[in-house]
């Protein structure tokens with residue numbers, strides 16, 4: 001039998017020296033054949049990123065890529081913000097306690113205090129965890145425990161995404177197509193997003209007795225990230241009133257929208273209402289820590305986990321290690337010092353203004369542009385003749401799917417700009433750059449986008465077919 005000592009483990013230096021081919025081979029073998037193919041088709045496997053700073057990623061072929069994705073919203077303060085790196089370095093050099101499992105951590109305490117300052121009302125009790133889905137799972141468990149055994153029904157909306165664990169997938173309306181593959185959580189009911197009457201009807205048609213509904217939880221996004229859907233504020237005000245009337249725990253998922261993305265610290269601020277529980281992640285780790293959490297009111301938490309033996313009814317091993325906490329302490333300070341929420345509002349308005357210009361110039365291709373702060377999207381007309389002509393003279397249905405991909409590839413390969421399409425609507429680009437973005441970055445992106453939309457995409461379509469076979 002081979003001993004551990006007998007293995008020739010690959011090192012960071014070995015990884016540094018890898019060719020693009022070897023990198024893609026290992027990715028396809030160990031992480032995902034089809035995912036590898038997809039990244040390769042888009043052109044993202046042709047070179048390897050070696051450095052990332054601020055708005056830019058440097059590739060090993062020397063190219064400097066402008067990152068307009070914010071890496072799915074994680075990079076609130078850009079890549080490798082020097083202050084976050086410094087805070088982590090200083091923390092590491094102290095050789096302090098990292099794990100804090102058996103002692104109350106003053107660093108966790110400080111971060112919770114800071115969160116309680118930026119969240120409204122008495123939202124002040126915090127649970128730390130690792131991912132958005134985990135934060136929503138915890139939030140839903142808390143709501144269910146609060147509501148009690150008679151009121152286990154959970155309402156969620158038809159266009160929504162809350163994660164890919166069993167529970168969060170069940171309540172992700174936009175993922176309904178894939179839910180039949182997996183076991184679902186019981187007692188979850190879908191209502192139309194933005195339709196107050198649908199929610200009221202669900203609540204009031206499930207009364208146990210006067211004034212008490214089986215619905216105990218409502219989970220919703222204050223602004224739906226994908227497609228940038230912002231319901232009328234009246235909707236959320238009515239939702240808040242209904243939740244108060246029936247004591248329903250209102251969970252806002254701010255995983256993508258939180259910490260300035262929409263030009264306000266939290267998206268719910270656009271509606272003038274507050275949640276009972278709010279989940280957050282992505283920006284919270286400053287792009288350096290995989291970090292998430294939820295915050296709630298004492299009245300909710302203390303009723304839900306009232307007994308001594310319930311103190312660990314919800315827990316996880318990795319919740320609030322030193323380096324995560326230090327990263328978040330620093331990123332919150334950066335958001336304030338660098339006025340990133342204000343910049344998100346200002347640059348978001350400018351980006352939207354310029355996207356509207358693109359829509360006017362390419363109205364045969366662009367169906368719609370939307371934006372709230374630096375949460376923006378551009379939707380393409382999926383079946384226009386021009387698109388089909390751009391891709392191939394024959395114009396098959398299959399080729400049509402490649403349109404957004406081809407635009408992404410061209411922006412990347414010919415204009416050094418990174419963009420992405422969200423999973424549930426491949427006919428749109430979701431544009432969520434870091435909140436440090438400046439006007440010149442917006443201009444560079446818009447000029448490149450115009451050139452791509454004015455050019456032919458058929459060569460990209462052809463290379464896709466080749467890579468799809470490979």
Ligand SMILES: Cc1ncc(COP(=O)(O)O)c(C=O)c1O
Nearest residue numbers: 131132133161162163253255256
């Ligand atoms: C609104 C929203 N909720 C939940 C999640 C799930 O977060 P995670 O991927 O960290 O599990 C996401 C991820 O994109 C999200 O956008």
